[in-house]
Amino acid sequence: MKIALAVWQERISPVFDASRSLRVVQLTAEGKEERREEISLDVAYPSQRVTILMNQRIEVLICGAVSAPLTEMISAAKIKVISFVAGEAEAVLAAFLCGELPSEAYTQPGFCGRRRRCRGGRNCQ
């Protein structure tokens, strides 16, 4: 399986729509890291981001905030999106390999860990 993390300064890039670099990690059948490579996402159009993910045969994308239309396109390409993730890229990868994503510890503020906004809104702890 191949997964991809949108990375910026060794952290998860805050907005996938504008992120410039992708860390692609090939996993073994046992879920261990086999090899990795950095891929440029310096492209002009949202469709090109999806095309890169498809060409790389990515199955799971781990990224920060992502706009709804782009999420739809990525999902339609049968790529699982774990979005609104925050934190150090290596720690996030480790959490994913342990089956701990999505998790509140690695979620951007304003979320409760899953793909929904905190019900508590402005006053949510």
Added chain:
Amino acid sequence: MKKTASCEHNEQAGAHCICDPLVCSIFESISDGVFTVDENWRITFFNRAAEEITGVGRKNALGKTCWEVFRADACETGCPLRRTLENGKPIVNRTAYIVTAEGARIPVSISTALLKDAKGKVIGGAETFRDLSVEEELKQQLQGGAREIVTHSPAMRQIMGMLPDVAASGATVVIRGETGTGKELLARAIHDLSPRRTGPFVAINCGALPDTLLESELFGYKKGAFTDAKTDKPGRFARAKGGTILLDEIGDLSPVLQVKLLRMLQEKTYEPLGSTKPEQADVRIVTATHRDLEVLVEREEFRQDLYYRINVVRLDLPPLRERPEDIALLADHFVRHFNRLRGVNIAGLRADTLSLLQQHDFPGNIRELENLIERAYVLCHQGEILPSHLPSTLAVPSSRPDKSLKTSGGLNTSARQAEAESILAALRRHHFNRVAAAEELGIHKSTLHRKITRLGIYLPDQDGRSARRD
């Protein structure tokens, strides 16, 4: 002086409050979002408007790095605040967009400045941002309303999945769908995703203009081509140069214009009326129709060679009645749209209003739903949209066949319609008193209740028991 909510939250979050209560009170009262960061990019102040625009509460925001909270496209490349902290110069009204928790892109205008203490020492930066959604919405309205495609439907998701490749290919596209299904929206999406996105998007309805006028609109004319042609006029193909042209209702194109369009597609050139020199056509063609082009070809009303020329990629937009899962989503989308446009704050649709909409067939599709919500805004000024804010015709049960009873076909639907109408008429005669209506119909009230549920008859909140006239 009394502490403000911002000061208290700062203290609770263990952050150093950088301003005095008076300044805090001012920042709390303005409609622009304001936040400040320390030298480590941690948020030290976050005002009320910043909470509202980003959707992140200040308790969550304080102490976090600004890019995790603000989530702007500019964070990673060309952050205005970073530039200000590097060179000391403020930045005013730099446009960007932020992505909210719901995945909406909100256009914002950003201004930045250095944050200094009383001794003039730089202790961080301050950023103010203004929500430009209303301005953008109005701009889009003026430009013909390019809005996002809102859907959860598997059929639509399949189309969305194809869009990147379709857009990148440059191939001619036929979009087929009933009226109001969003054919132009899809054409715009193809244009926006394509390498031609920086060029113009031009749409023309081929069924709306008489033949001669359509020809001059499409191809343009030269001075002296006809009596009133006093100057050269570029056509839509010329105006769409470098971009995309949508030929809507292509099935209504006359045989003469079909030939001209075919020649243009084959030779990539066209001649304006009165011109002797062909002009290069640098335009991507997207066509749309609500008609079945294959049937038109069979009837020899549409040229087969043109059909094969334009039918390189075909996208079929499903009608709204075949994607009922999108009704709630779209209704919510339009509520947000009209809230922004009219500056009001309608909470949404009450459950029974939504239920009523979900029973409707929507022959006018998404446009009809949008019009229904817009109409509701005329009557509804606050709170939720109620069934009474919708047209009374929606109270008549839907003609959509019940899947469980579908085997009987059209006759069954007519019988159901007749039964529903007679029940509704009896209910109205008795002011929606169900017992009295059941008595008149000669059935038990439980039977009536079952029929009401099965036939999808909408009843108002008041059940008429107080109005019963024995």
